[in-house]
Amino acid sequence: MMDWIIIHVLEKYNFWIAMFIIIISLTATIVKENLLKKLIGLSIFQTAFFLWVISLGDVGRDILTTWGLKTATPPILWAEAAEKGYIYINPLPNVLMLTGIVVSAATTAVALAIVIRIHQEYGTIEESEIMQKEMEFEKRGVI
């Protein structure tokens, strides 16, 4: 039992933290009525995902190593590192997520622009009130 906890929970704590944040944020994205809160949920979802990917690259992240046995170094080549056999973190996930952050910023910008236009058009950003106004359109025969 203890082994199971060490292997699946303690050594993979980054997975658990990321998945916990992802579930909370996705719930917010789906459940919240306010369009801005939905967007906040989406941003947290993306950020939690970046956190997870970057933690994947950190190969010195095992619970034993964080207690000081060995730690991965930044991915920089220097003479001493090769001699002492240091391991270095995988830089590729960091680079990928740098691009991912740009994409996430662009998504947020587009979504915020649309929220502003929705507020100009409907005077509200609560989804239920928007739907109510659309129902009124439909009653007047606008399809």
Place this chain on the structure above:
Amino acid sequence: MLQPVEHFPVIIVGLSMFLAYTMLLVGYFNRRIQFYMSLAMNSFFLILALFILNHVLTVGPIRYWLGGWRPPWGIEYVVDAMNAYLLVIVISMIILGLIYSRDNVRHEIEERKHPTFYTLVQLMAAGLYGITVTGDLFNMFIWLEIASLTAYALIAVAGGRALRPAYNYVIMGSIGAVLYIFGVCWLYSVTGTLNFGDMRLLLPLVYDNKAVEMGFAMIVVGIMIKAYIFPLHLWQPDVYTYAPSTISSMMASVHVKVMFYILLRMFYSVFTLDFIRLYIGLDLLICWVAAIAILSGSIWAIKQRNLKRMLAYSSVSQMGYILLGVGLSPLSPWGLVGAAAHILNHAIGKGCLFMCAGAISQQEGLKDIRDFEGLGKKMPHVCAAFTIAALSMIGVPFTAGFASKLFLIIASLDAAQYPFVAILLLSGLLNLVYFWRVIDQMYFVKRKSTENAAEVVEKGKSIPLSMVAPIMILAALCIIMGIIWLTDIPLPLINHILSNLRMEVTL
């Protein structure tokens, strides 16, 4: 030494990105030059794409290493028969959409937004071309986001009621994109590569790893949101209803096809059909999801009274056909032939139908199907084109839709999955029900009140040739392709697609 044709994929993508930003500058000085510039450049890309298709069919797949870095480290562009075929479809539909948009946009979008509108269209096109030619999983995510972000903006540009659907699409589309890259990172965590071909070699060693299954599930669900496969289609009908007609037409004809192409690439080139069939046993489940999509899309379409919304639900049902072809392909090569054929046939048919819907609403101001009485006399060309495209969607013999349905029926018979034959035939009947309702209103129902008629006629200003021409070209293509698919002409293309997707059979 590379041959000139091997540089063409990267020229198409790079030049269209460059062009998009140049067009923004040009557009603020002279809109006419901006429009003709984008038309000329895309026509140039079409010529390049035809050269690529010819090269792929005669010599073999093009592999281009960006910056000269060899594949597992650098980004690779791979163009085989499937890509080249899709690239030609995408570029041609973008050109026809641009010709159509010239007058339609004046009617539907404010004057001051036109320069940015064409810039965004070109950026979306660049994203779609990029997805089509790339051979790298992460690069595909970037192009996917470029195509999607511009699509969000292009939908919201219509203003008014398009805004809420556009926002829904931003949320759903972003979740889909993040799920896709999430899955890719699962796969990266077990294989350490992002290249399609490399991953295909490395994955079989770890097929029983849970991370691979997780990655597969996330990629498939993420792309299914983008390609509105049945249970995840809820954002789509509103988007297609309220977006500008040009954009509805472009999205229904090419945007969703390119999204679906990602799924196809994942199934055939990154994972293998063996993985789908033996390790997770998903092939028949895919078929049944597709069958439910086909039927429910058609049934919802029958209930609609807004023409564009009806066409949107019809698209949900038609995407089911393509998915059914993919689901049947492990059992019969004809499934993949049907899917590949329907990608083209649905692009021309649905593109034409959405353009007709836009033309009808521009000239007569009509959106509700029940107001279409006597339209056949007022807009004879558009109504004739609508009828031909609708017949193609229904699958009347010697139209394009018939060919793809025939291939799918052959596939289900070949795979001994007889329920799908019944579903395909039933769906043809349902298509007939909802399209006939429109055609009946157009040609056979007498106008009820005459005073109303005079008023409507005065409101309409007849639509120009630049809108009728693309509609007529697409309607003609519906018939021409219907005949071509039944002959031997596309056989080399089909055999190349089958061999490039490693189906190990020829027809």
